[in-house]
Structures are given as structure tokens and as C-alpha cells.
Amino acid sequence: MPKEKILIVDDEPNIRLTLVEALQGWGYDPIEAGTIAAGRELFDAEQPLAVLQDINLPDGSGIDALREYKNRQPQAVVIMITGNVQLEDTIAALRGGAYDFISKPVRLNELQVTIRNGLEASKLRREVVTLRRERAQEFNFSQIIGQSTAMSEMLRLAKKVAASEASSVLLQGASGTGKDLVAKAIHYGSSRTDHPFIAINCAAIPGTLLESELFGHERGAFTDAKARKEGLFEQAQGGTLFLDEIGELELGLQAKLLRVLEEGKFRRVGGLKDLPLNVRVIAASNRDLKSESEAGRFRLDLYYRLSVIQIDLPPLSQRGDDVLLLANYYIAHFNERLRKRIRGLQPEVTEIFRRYQWPGNVRELRNVIERVMILEDSDSITSSWLPRDLVKDEQAKTKEDFVYPTTAAVPVALAVQVQHGFVLPEGGIELEEVELSFVRQAMERSGGNQTRAAELLGISRDQLRYRLKKIEDLHSTD
Numbered sequence: 515m516p517k518e519k520i521l522i523v524d525d526e527p528n529i530r531l532t533l534v535e536a537l538q539g540w541g542y543d544p545i546e547a548g549t550i551a552a553g554r555e556l557f558d559a560e561q562p563l564a565v566l567q568d569i570n571l572p573d574g575s576g577i578d579a580l581r582e583y584k585n586r587q588p589q590a591v592v593i594m595i596t597g598n599v600q601l602e603d604t605i606a607a608l609r610g611g612a613y614d615f616i617s618k619p620v621r622l623n624e625l626q627v628t629i630r631n632g633l634e635a636s637k638l639r640r641e642v643v644t645l646r647r648e649r650a651q652e653f654n655f656s657q658i659i660g661q662s663t664a665m666s667e668m669l670r671l672a673k674k675v676a677a678s679e680a681s682s683v684l685l686q687g688a689s690g691t692g693k694d695l696v697a698k699a700i701h702y703g704s705s706r707t708d709h710p711f712i713a714i715n716c717a718a719i720p721g722t723l724l725e726s727e728l729f730g731h732e733r734g735a736f737t738d739a740k741a742r743k744e745g746l747f748e749q750a751q752g753g754t755l756f757l758d759e760i761g762e763l764e765l766g767l768q769a770k771l772l773r774v775l776e777e778g779k780f781r782r783v784g785g786l787k788d789l790p791l792n793v794r795v796i797a798a799s800n801r802d803l804k805s806e807s808e809a810g811r812f813r814l815d816l817y818y819r820l821s822v823i824q825i826d827l828p829p830l831s832q833r834g835d836d837v838l839l840l841a842n843y844y845i846a847h848f849n850e851r852l853r854k855r856i857r858g859l860q861p862e863v864t865e866i867f868r869r870y871q872w873p874g875n876v877r878e879l880r881n882v883i884e885r886v887m888i889l890e891d892s893d894s895i896t897s898s899w900l901p902r903d904l905v906k907d908e909q910a911k912t913k914e915d916f917v918y919p920t921t922a923a924v925p926v927a928l929a930v931q932v933q934h935g936f937v938l939p940e941g942g943i944e945l946e947e948v949e950l951s952f953v954r955q956a957m958e959r960s961g962g963n964q965t966r967a968a969e970l971l972g973i974s975r976d977q978l979r980y981r982l983k984k985i986e987d988l989h990s991t992d
């Protein structure tokens with residue numbers, strides 16, 4: 515195992531020598547600097563686990579150095595070492611995150627114990643942080659259901675973005691495609707996970723209020739501003755601010771947001787000072803911001819800034835059989851919530867689900883499952899309680915794809931193909947429809963004689979009746 519690196523920053527060579535020898539004796543790997551500047555450089559280059567930091571140095575204060583170390587590496591163990599301890603220094607050092615305070619002349623035994631404890635505590639903290647991060651990542655992205663190509667690609671990008679330093683992200687997708695979900699997964703899957711995730715819907719708050727909501731205000735900034743107020747940007751410090759429906763943001767506020775993103779600082783309403791900002795902004799829109807900006811409704815420069823990292827959420831209709839995965843996921847979910855024991859979808863429902871366009875995307879699917887599970891009495895989901903839209907959509911499709919009976923070009927063409935051994939047409943077919951079409955044709959040719967029709971189709975009369983019932987069902991809901 516490599517020795518643990520410890521940085522010594524002190525301007526007195528004698529002290530450095532003593533400390534270096536002691537640290538080596540205890541099995542550490544000491545590195546040393548005689549100035550704040552040199553110490554900072556070594557800290558960055560060598561990433562020591564601990565620092566023994568003198569307070570008074572010719573080129574600055576050890577307290578400032580401490581703050582810098584903790585900023586860059588919060589888990590670093592910084593032990594302050596000083597000649598004459600001032601109360602203010604002690605307070606400042608402890609506030610700045612110093613692990614401990616040791617006065618000169620240094621008692622080596624004491625120092626050894628302090629270093630050992632400090633490193634131990636820091637190691638535990640690092641482990642906790644790593645575990646928490648792993649868990650957050652696992653937990654959140656794994657809640658997002660989807661194995662289709664479109665979803666896998668989207669998720670791959672989102673995970674990459676989460677782990678990155680990107681300061682802004684744009685999520686685009688229709689309502690119900692999972693923008694909220696993905697925004698949260700990005701936050702909890704990032705190093706910001708221990709800091710706040712704050713969401714605001716830009717459409718829900720009028721522009722005048724929104725500005726002070728976002729940026730806060732100073733006392734007296736306007737008539738009602740009786741006290742200073744922290745804005746959401748400030749509250750989200752270190753974490754993520756989710757600006758939902760960013761397309762609804764007023765043009766003036768768009769300009770302010772752009773400035774914040776570009777300069778990494780912001781100003782409270784009525785404030786004179788710029789405040790530094792460390793917040794990742796995730797903006798979401800269900801409109802295409804590019805065309806919005808082309809139409810003059812959205813600032814083009816803000817669009818360009820946001821779209822540096824853009825994640826498009828595919829509509830549910832482009833996710834293939836994810837719709838079935840999601841359906842089963844929600845069946846399990848509502849089984850628990852509603853104390854039901856639904857086992858799955860009937861094949862007819864599977865087909866309807868696959869073919870329906872889902873304009874409300876996952877949200878609509880979730881609502882449909884909830885509705886049907888409340889109403890359904892059997893142990894699987896049948897089409898009996900499906901909302902009209904789904905069933906109507908199904909019929910519309912069936913009718914337009916397939917014109918019955920004999921005038922239809924498709925069945926005739928297929929019938930010819932049958933003689934040649936069932937050639938699958940270029941564009942594919944809907945097997946179920948082909949089947950029903952042949953049932954109809956057989957019934958016509960046999961003049962309604964079911965036995966004869968069944969013979970023509972090579973199936974039993976019961977099998978024929980089952981299929982006739984299907985045709986009937988399709989039309990009875992008209």
C-alpha cells in the first residue's frame with residue numbers, strides 16, 4: 515500500500531525538518547512547502563490526505579489556505595499549527611473546517627494521535643460519501659424504466675451528464691415523457707447529491723414575482739420587500755435548480771438567466787454585489803426551443819447556451835415494447851397501493867397498448883393502468899375498462915388499414931401470396947388483422963355457414979367462433 519501523503523506548510527525550516535522526520539518515522543510520506551503559494555501548488559499537484567498548516571506565513575494567512583483546501587477537497591484533514599493562538603484564529607479555523615489545532619512547540623505524541631484520528635475519520639467520511647453516491651445513482655436511474663434503443667441512448671447520455679461538471683442541461687420532451695424524473699436522477703446521480711434539488715415551474719409564477727423568487731431580493735428593493743430574501747438560486751447552492759417549462763420564462767428574465775449561466779454569479783433584486791454561484795441549472799421544456807427562438811419567443815443566445823448539453827426524451831410511441839415493461843411496472847406498483855392481485859395484460863390489451871399513440875406518454879399510461887386496476891374485477895387487465903380513446907384509436911386503425919371485405923386490395927394480394935407460400939410483404943403485416951380478414955372472407959364464401967368457413971380456414975368451429983366474437987367486439991363499441 516502506498517504511504518499516505520501529508521503536506522507540511524511552515525516558513526520555519528527547523529520546524530519542517532522536525533515534522534518531516536517525525537512523519538517519516540510514523541510511516542507517512544511527508545511533502546513540504548515554505549509559503550502559502552508553494553503549499554497550494556503542492557496541494558493541487560500531490561493531493562495529500564492531510565495538511566499541517568502554519569497560520570502566519572510571510573505571503574499570507576494559513577486560515578485562507580485552509581479555506582481553499584477545503585473548497586477543493588472537502589475531505590482533506592487540515593491541522594492548524596501555530597505559535598501564539600489567538601481566539602479569533604481558532605474560531606476562524608474551526609469554521610473553515612480545520613480538523614484540529616495544535617500549538618507550538620509541537621508535542622509529537624499529540625500530533626501523531628491527531629493525525630491518525632483525522633485520517634481515520636476522513637477515510638470513513640469518504641467511504642460514506644462514495645457509498646451514498648453509488649446508492650443514489652443506482653436507486654435513481656434504475657427507477658427509470660426503459661430498454662428500447664431510444665431510451666437506452668437517452669439514459670446513457672443522462673448518466674454521463676450527471677457525472678460531468680456541466681453547469682446547465684436542457685431536457686426536451688413532450689409532457690409525460692419523464693423530464694422531472696430524469697432531472698432528479700441527474701441530480702441524485704451527481705456529486706451534488708448531498709446538496710439541495712430545487713424545482714420551480716416557470717409557468718406557474720408571474721414574471722415580476724419570479725425574478726425575486728429566483729434571485730432573491732434585498733430589503734427595500736421594492737415596496738413589499740420588508741426583509742432580505744434568499745432566492746432559489748441561493749437556496750440551491752451546491753446543488754441543482756430545476757427550471758421547468760423554461761419556454762414560459764419572460765424575455766427579460768431569460769436575459770438575466772443567461773448572464774447568470776455565463777458569468778457564474780448572480781445579484782439579488784436591489785442588490786449591488788454579485789454573489790458567486792455554484793448551482794447546476796436543469797431546464798426543461800415540452801416545446802421545441804429552437805423553433806421557439808426562431809419565432810422570436812425565446813432568446814436565441816439562451817437557447818444556444820442551454821442546448822450545449824441537450825437531452826431529448828423520446829415519446830412513448832417511439833419506445834417499442836417499453837410500453838409493456840412500464841405497464842407491468844405500474845401493475846406491480848398499483849397492486850401494492852390498491853391491494854390487488856392483477857397478474858398482467860390480456861393479449862388483446864397488449865396489442866392495443868402497443869399500437870396506441872399515447873399522446874400523454876408515460877403519465878397517460880400510468881393513469882390508464884390505475885383506472886383499469888381500480889375497475890377491473892378479473893385477475894388480469896382486459897379491454898373492458900379501457901378508456902374510450904384507446905379502444906377508438908384501435909378501431910380507427912383497424913378500419914383504415916384494412917378495408918373489408920372483398921373489395922380490399924390487401925386481402926386479395928395476400929390470397930395470391932398464400933398460394934406462393936406466405937410471402938411477408940415489404941412493410942410487414944398485422945397478423946391479427948390478416949387473420950380476421952380471412953375469417954370474414956371465409957364466412958362470406960361459405961354464405962355464413964360456420965362449419966364450412968372453419969373448414970376453409972383449417973380450424974375447429976370453436977376456434978372460428980372465438981375469432982368471430984373478436985370481430986363482433988371490435989364493432990360493438992362503436
Ligand SMILES: Nc1ncnc2c1ncn2[C@@H]1O[C@H](COP(=O)(O)OP(=O)(O)O)[C@@H](O)[C@H]1O
Nearest residue numbers: 657658659660689690691692693694695876877
Ligand atoms: N421511464 C419511466 N419509468 C418509470 N416511470 C416514468 C418514466 N417516465 C415517466 N415516468 C412517470 O410518469 C409520470 C410523468 O413523468 P414526469 O417526469 O412528470 O414527466 P414530464 O415532466 O416530462 O411531464 C411520473 O409519474 C413519472 O414517475
Ligand SMILES: [Mg+2]
Nearest residue numbers: 690693694758
Ligand atoms: Mg414535468
